[in-house]
Amino acid sequence: xxxxxxxxxxxxxxxxxxxxxxxxxxxxxxxxxxxxxxxxxxxxxxxxxxxxxxxxxxxxxxxxxxxxxxxxxxxxxxxxxxxxxxxxxxxxxxxxxxxxxxxxxxxxxxxxxxxxxxxxxxxxxxxxxxxxxxxxxxxxxxxxxxxxxxxxxxxxxxxxxxxxxxxxxxxxxxxxxxxxxxxxxxxxxxxxxxxxxxxxxxxxxxxxxxxxxxxxxxxxxxxxxxxxxxxxxxxxxxxxx
Amino acid sequence: xxxxxxxxxxxxxxxxxxxxxxxxxxxxxxxxxxxxxxxxxxxxxxxxxxxxxxxxxxxxxxxxxxxxxxxxxxxxxxxxxxxxxxxxxxxxxxxxxxxxxxxxxxxxxxxxxxxxxxxxxxxxxxxxxxxxxxxxxxxxxxxxxxxxxxxxxxxxxxxxxxxxxxxxxxxxxxxxxxxxxxxxxxxxxxxxxxxxxxxxxxxxxxxxxxxxxxxxxxxxxxxxxxxxxxxxxxxxxxxxxxxxxxxxxxxx
Numbered sequence: 001x002x003x004x005x006x007x008x009x010x011x012x013x014x015x016x017x018x019x020x021x022x023x024x025x026x027x028x029x030x031x032x033x034x035x036x037x038x039x040x041x042x043x044x045x046x047x048x049x050x051x052x053x054x055x056x057x058x059x060x061x062x063x064x065x066x067x068x069x070x071x072x073x074x075x076x077x078x079x080x081x082x083x084x085x086x087x088x089x090x091x092x093x094x095x096x097x098x099x100x101x102x103x104x105x106x107x108x109x110x111x112x113x114x115x116x117x118x119x120x121x122x123x124x125x126x127x128x129x130x131x132x133x134x135x136x137x138x139x140x141x142x143x144x145x146x147x148x149x150x151x152x153x154x155x156x157x158x159x160x161x162x163x164x165x166x167x168x169x170x171x172x173x174x175x176x177x178x179x180x181x182x183x184x185x186x187x188x189x190x191x192x193x194x195x196x197x198x199x200x201x202x203x204x205x206x207x208x209x210x211x212x213x214x215x216x217x218x219x220x221x222x223x224x225x226x227x228x229x230x231x232x233x234x235x236x237x238x239x240x241x
Numbered sequence: 242x243x244x245x246x247x248x249x250x251x252x253x254x255x256x257x258x259x260x261x262x263x264x265x266x267x268x269x270x271x272x273x274x275x276x277x278x279x280x281x282x283x284x285x286x287x288x289x290x291x292x293x294x295x296x297x298x299x300x301x302x303x304x305x306x307x308x309x310x311x312x313x314x315x316x317x318x319x320x321x322x323x324x325x326x327x328x329x330x331x332x333x334x335x336x337x338x339x340x341x342x343x344x345x346x347x348x349x350x351x352x353x354x355x356x357x358x359x360x361x362x363x364x365x366x367x368x369x370x371x372x373x374x375x376x377x378x379x380x381x382x383x384x385x386x387x388x389x390x391x392x393x394x395x396x397x398x399x400x401x402x403x404x405x406x407x408x409x410x411x412x413x414x415x416x417x418x419x420x421x422x423x424x425x426x427x428x429x430x431x432x433x434x435x436x437x438x439x440x441x442x443x444x445x446x447x448x449x450x451x452x453x454x455x456x457x458x459x460x461x462x463x464x465x466x467x468x469x470x471x472x473x474x475x476x477x478x479x480x481x482x483x484x485x486x487x488x489x490x491x492x493x
Contacts, residue, residue: 013352088424089468091431094461097445101454102279177342181432184446194348194435202351209348213341220340 017206025203035200041190041211048189048215052172052179054111059118059171064164067126071160072152080127087120092178100185110187114178118171125167129160158232165227172223176216190215281455289459292444296463299440302430303471306362307423310369315415317370318377322403331374339371343429347436361438365430369422376418380411413486416479420472427468431460 019025024037070076099113133156141155157164180191193200193208200208228236314335321328341349346364347356354360384407392406408415434442444460480487 085424085472088421089428089465091428091441091445091461091464093431093434093442093445094457094464098454098457098461101457173340173342177344180342180344191344194344205348206351209345209351212345213349216340216342216345217337220336224336 014206014210016203017210020200020203020207021211025201036193036204036207041207044188044190044192045211045215047187048176048179048182048191048212051107051111051114051182051187051189052176052219055114055175055179056118056168056172058111058115059122059175060168062115063119063122063167063171064126067123067164068130068152068157068160071127071130072148072156074131077127077131081124084120084124087117090117092117092174093181096178096181096184107187110182110185113185114175114182117178118175121170121174122164122167125163125170126160129163129167130156132163133159159235161230161232162227162235165223165230169220169223169227172219173216176212176219180212279454280458284455285459288456292441292459292463295439295441295443295460296467298438299427299430299433299442299464300467302358302361302365302433302438302440303423303427303467306365306426306430307369307419309362310366310422310426311373311419313366314370314373314418315377317374318381319403321374321378322381322407328378332371332378335371335374338367343368344432344435347432350436356437358436358438361430361433361436361440364436365426365433368429369426372422372425373415373418376414376421377411380414380418381407383414384410409483412482413479416475416482420475423471423475424468427464427471431464 020036021041022038024034024040026034067080070080095113095117099109103109130152137155137159138151141151146154179189180194182189183192183195190208190211193204194212197205317331317335321331343364346367347360350360350363354363388406388410389402392402397405430440431442431445433440434446441460441464444456
């Protein structure tokens with residue numbers, strides 16, 4: 001089906017894709033039912049946002065406490081960094097396709113799989129962020145009478161925020177990109193436009209790509225803003241120097 | 242699209258080609274015809290050849306993309322190192338390219354470059370920019386002021402300091418960036434199938450119904466092994482490029 005595209009005159013460029021986003025189009029294979037339009041775009045985008053946000057939250061819930069704990073204890077460096085490296089090497093397409101053929105997951109299962117893809121970068125960066133905190137600072141806070149939990153919460157965590165956020169942003173890139181191919185596992189996201197070329201046509205594919213890119217950038221900007229807000233004032237001043 | 246993958250097990254039989262079914266029918270039907278089999282050794286040993294060309298294609302894609310990405314990101318980093326105000330815009334710009342899902346990137350290039358290898362290489366090298374740029378900048382930033390001072394004291398020019406002191410000392414971070422870029426690009430290059438650029442993705446997502454768990458596992462496994470292989474090579478390069486680090490480690 002995609003082979004036909006090679007010979008297809010593509011030179012109309014992006015105009016058709018923008019039309020597809022904003023108004024419904026005739027489709028050859030849906031029996032007269034119209035496809036595209038802003039309503040379907042928003043519906044699919046919403047599913048992708050839900051899927052990505054839930055997966056990201058789950059990944060953070062697993063990876064941040066684990067990273068803080070190992071980082072604080074100074075143990076498990078090989079595991080924490082090794083998981084990060086191994087996670088990067090997993091081809092997302094293979095992961096989703098395998099899960100789809102073997103288990104045939106729906107929404108909850110997919111959230112879990114995407115979360116697993118998001119854990120490695122967050123875990124590694126949290127660990128590294130905590131390990132980088134100056135020993136003198138930690139000792140000083142102990143001297144002030146802080147409990148170990150307070151040391152983590154009030155000293156190590158705030159100082160590790162930039163590193164943790166780097167991990168979260170990396171994980172988000174990964175999760176949002178992989179959520180694009182979620183239709184392979186039966187959850188319809190914006191990727192449905194991309195993967196369903198026989199239904200949506202070339203313009204649909206292009207429209208899917210445009211919407212996916214915009215969505216990914218929205219995530220990126222939101223997190224960049226969040227990072228600025230979460231970084232403590234002292235650290236920001238230090239970085240500015 | 243869901244139908245493409247849900248109709249797998251039956252279709253896998255049709256894929257085996259001539260002579261296969263003649264020899265093994267009914268009771269002796271090979272494991273690939275059974276949905277419950279996660280991995281089918283029979284099929285794997287018989288069909289391992291078909292993964293050769295896609296693996297090579299993917300290897301080529303990754304190496305070319307990372308090399309191009311490195312050349313550009315390295316130039317960016319040197320510029321930003323020389324002209325500080327460029328640092329932020331370059332970081333943000335490469336960050337935007339990094340954030341766009343590669344599959345969308347491939348298709349956005351469609352009206353411009355068409356489908357094929359070039360498209361995949363453009364998108365993949367754009368993806369590596371941020372990783373490499375950030376690491377080179379970090380490496381240059383970590384060079385101790387005292388080392389630069391000493392070089393200045395010896396009469397080094399700004400250019401000599403950059404090439405003979407700062408860059409050699411930044412090698413660990415630079416190679417570190419290359420390693421991350423290669424490993425993640427290798428994983429993402431599996432998606433190059435959507436750009437019609439071949440690669441192992443063709444064995445995972447054929448758009449038809451000839452894919453099943455065994456093929457996915459083999460294709461994914463090859464991608465992971467190639468990533469680890471290149472990673473090991475780069476690690477070796479890093480060790481040879483920084484002999485003083487080994488000397489320090491031995492002395493300690």
